[in-house]
Amino acid sequence: MPADIYLNVAIGGVLTGLVYGLMALGLSVIFGVVRVVNFAHGEMMTIAMYIAVTLFGAFHLDPLLMLVPIAAVLFAFGYVLQAGLINAFITRPEHTQFLLLVALAIIIVNVQLILFGPDAQNVQTSYSYDSFQIGALIVDATKAYAGAAAIVVAAALFTFFKYTRVGTAIRACADNYTGALVVGLDVRHLYALTFGLGAACVGAAGVMLVLIVDVTPSLGPAYTLLAFVIVITGGLGSMPGALLGGVLIGLTEAMAGLLFTPSAKSMFAFAILVLVLLFRPQGIMGKRAA
Amino acid sequence: MIARLIEGVPRRALILLGVLLLGLIMAPLVASDYLLTVLILILYFAYTGQAWNIMMGFAGQLSLGHALYVGLGAYTAATLYVHFGIGPWIGLLVAVPVAALAGAFVGFLAFRFRVAGVYFAILTIAVAEFARVGFDHLNWTSGSSGLFLPVAQYTHNDLWNLRGHPAMFYYILLAATVLAFIGCRALLKSRIGYFWLAIREDEEAARSAGIDTFHYKMAAVVISAAMTSFAGVIYAFFYNNLFPEQVFHIVRSIEIILGPIVGGIGTLFGPILGAFVLTGLAETLTAALAAAGVDLPGTKQVFYGICLLLVIMALPDGIWPWLCKRIGLAEREK
Numbered sequence: 001m002p003a004d005i006y007l008n009v010a011i012g013g014v015l016t017g018l019v020y021g022l023m024a025l026g027l028s029v030i031f032g033v034v035r036v037v038n039f040a041h042g043e044m045m046t047i048a049m050y051i052a053v054t055l056f057g058a059f060h061l062d063p064l065l066m067l068v069p070i071a072a073v074l075f076a077f078g079y080v081l082q083a084g085l086i087n088a089f090i091t092r093p094e095h096t097q098f099l100l101l102v103a104l105a106i107i108i109v110n111v112q113l114i115l116f117g118p119d120a121q122n123v124q125t126s127y128s129y130d131s132f133q134i135g136a137l138i139v140d141a142t143k144a145y146a147g148a149a150a151i152v153v154a155a156a157l158f159t160f161f162k163y164t165r166v167g168t169a170i171r172a173c174a175d176n177y178t179g180a181l182v183v184g185l186d187v188r189h190l191y192a193l194t195f196g197l198g199a200a201c202v203g204a205a206g207v208m209l210v211l212i213v214d215v216t217p218s219l220g221p222a223y224t225l226l227a228f229v230i231v232i233t234g235g236l237g238s239m240p241g242a243l244l245g246g247v248l249i250g251l252t253e254a255m256a257g258l259l260f261t262p263s264a265k266s267m268f269a270f271a272i273l274v275l276v277l278l279f280r281p282q283g284i285m286g287k288r289a290a
Numbered sequence: 291m292i293a294r295l296i297e298g299v300p301r302r303a304l305i306l307l308g309v310l311l312l313g314l315i316m317a318p319l320v321a322s323d324y325l326l327t328v329l330i331l332i333l334y335f336a337y338t339g340q341a342w343n344i345m346m347g348f349a350g351q352l353s354l355g356h357a358l359y360v361g362l363g364a365y366t367a368a369t370l371y372v373h374f375g376i377g378p379w380i381g382l383l384v385a386v387p388v389a390a391l392a393g394a395f396v397g398f399l400a401f402r403f404r405v406a407g408v409y410f411a412i413l414t415i416a417v418a419e420f421a422r423v424g425f426d427h428l429n430w431t432s433g434s435s436g437l438f439l440p441v442a443q444y445t446h447n448d449l450w451n452l453r454g455h456p457a458m459f460y461y462i463l464l465a466a467t468v469l470a471f472i473g474c475r476a477l478l479k480s481r482i483g484y485f486w487l488a489i490r491e492d493e494e495a496a497r498s499a500g501i502d503t504f505h506y507k508m509a510a511v512v513i514s515a516a517m518t519s520f521a522g523v524i525y526a527f528f529y530n531n532l533f534p535e536q537v538f539h540i541v542r543s544i545e546i547i548l549g550p551i552v553g554g555i556g557t558l559f560g561p562i563l564g565a566f567v568l569t570g571l572a573e574t575l576t577a578a579l580a581a582a583g584v585d586l587p588g589t590k591q592v593f594y595g596i597c598l599l600l601v602i603m604a605l606p607d608g609i610w611p612w613l614c615k616r617i618g619l620a621e622r623e624k
Contacts, residue, residue: 037408092606095352099551099602102544106595113588228412267423270416277413281405
């Protein structure tokens with residue numbers, strides 16, 4: 001095989017990895033602040049994917065244009081979920097939270113199965129088969145758009161957390177729950193806001209991913225797992241870590257698919273996870289709290 | 291020994307246990323084939339739930355990858371049978387150590403490198419998923435196209451080769467469930483059990499008190515894995531077919547742990563009660579939807595998910611602790 005095939009596949013992997021990173025960023029934000037592991041994360045992403053597919057099918061709306069509205073819908077979903085259901089569970093043991101979110105995941109997957117059936121669905125845009133040629137490199141247009149959009153959304157989120165008052169307040173909750181209560185922050189509202197933001201992230205990732213992969217109801221659990229792998233690889237609670245982890249896993253999967261067989265690619269992602277847990281349990285960019 | 295095991299258990303609880311056991315022993319005499327299959331499923335989940343409970347309920351280590359041990363047990367015994375004609379009871383002598391080794395591997399990775407809590411849970415998922423994809427590509431066990439055991443006619447029960455009527459599997463699983471129940475009670479009443487509870491409640495404090503927490507957490511994983519693998523062997527010989535996609539899938543792991551959580555984590559009777567409640571619920575939903583003429587795939591699981599949600603919201607500690615208070619059984623029967 002000529003060398004540029006490797007390079008082309010690697011770039012495709014990195015771009016897909018950016019979308020993975022955005023998905024994992026949502027999980028990381030939720031865990032970093034609310035301290036709840038969202039076991040329904042991939043399932044929430046498929047909600048966004050199905051909304052995008054349905055809107056495209058009915059009104060021919062380009063997923064990339066629907067990015068913000070769909071992310072807003074997911075934000076509302078996440079906010080209501082945290083405010084109505086999960087807030088009551090934040091002080092309960094981990095396995096109780098786990099069961100709550102697994103039950104939610106089961107419901108989401110099967111409601112989708114009832115509504116959309118088990119068959120794979122996708123979006124065929126006018127630019128689905130376009131590509132950019134840069135020298136010897138060929139980059140899929142969809143992957144390029146998706147990767148660029150992932151960077152924009154992630155940058156917006158960084159800015160929000162770093163420079164706005166609400167973002168600072170949320171970071172205060174994450175640093176010290178009791179302290180945040182003492183200074184009079186409405187922690188429950190901020191938690192709901194955070195879960196909403198995490199859901200919006202994964203929603204945006206879903207809208208972009210629908211350009212790259214077909215959606216089925218069973219995709220949810222697989223992507224929940226993938227998000228875990230990425231977040232732990234990058235460092236739970238670290239925002240740059242999630243993006244970096246996403247790129248690393250995306251690249252690994254692409255290369256494994258090229259060099260071995262595509263069906264074995266997730267094995268390599270899990271192998272990376274085990275190695276990271278062994279040699280750097282806090283993740284590549286993570287800081288270990290106690 | 292027996293006196294120590296039943297010490298502190300109220301007489302009423304013993305009588306209830308006796309009645310339940312008697313009922314389960316008599317059940318195959320009256321149960322239809324369908325009901326017997328449901329009961330086998332219940333006992334399978336009661337047994338594996340009990341095994342999982344040792345890790346989570348006693349030692350406080352959340353494993354979300356117990357399908358790994360089921361799968362290794364199933365594949366080891368089935369492969370020995372298919373390739374070398376070695377019967378399941380001899381195969382067990384290999385399958386259990388294989389699963390125990392896998393448990394030791396997971397435990398060693400996690401506990402040596404202080405991987406705890408959520409990280410530990412996800413490590414267990416990762417190892418199970420790794421095994422799933424690995425077995426998918428392992429030609430010796432026919433990979434993703436599945437491993438099939440020669441199917442037997444139900445003319446007679448061959449206990450030695452585990453070929454025969456479902457009732458035989460039912461009694462094997464019943465015996466295993468009873469032994470696991472008694473064994474867990476014995477473990478809880480022994481030194482190791484108290485150490486586990488100490489680790490579960492406060493690992494830091496347990497270590498300060500001089501408990502070798504690494505050693506006892508390892509013991510919990512290895513015992514739990516070894517116990518679980520027996521269920522895997524039975525699974526292989528009952529269903530006669532194995533697919534990595536099914537056996538090692540995370541959904542299988544979740545199924546195992548739902549029973550103990552719903553029944554009451556850390557309790558001895560919780561896994562059994564949870565298995566009855568959840569399997570009963572699933573089968574009732576199937577029957578109810580069939581009666582209502584609904585055959586839309588996914589409907590049953592939606593209701594199942596809603597029921598889980600309601601149970602965990604209403605009874606976060608599980609059904610058994612709540613029931614214990616209701617029917618006035620002593621709190622000492624943990």
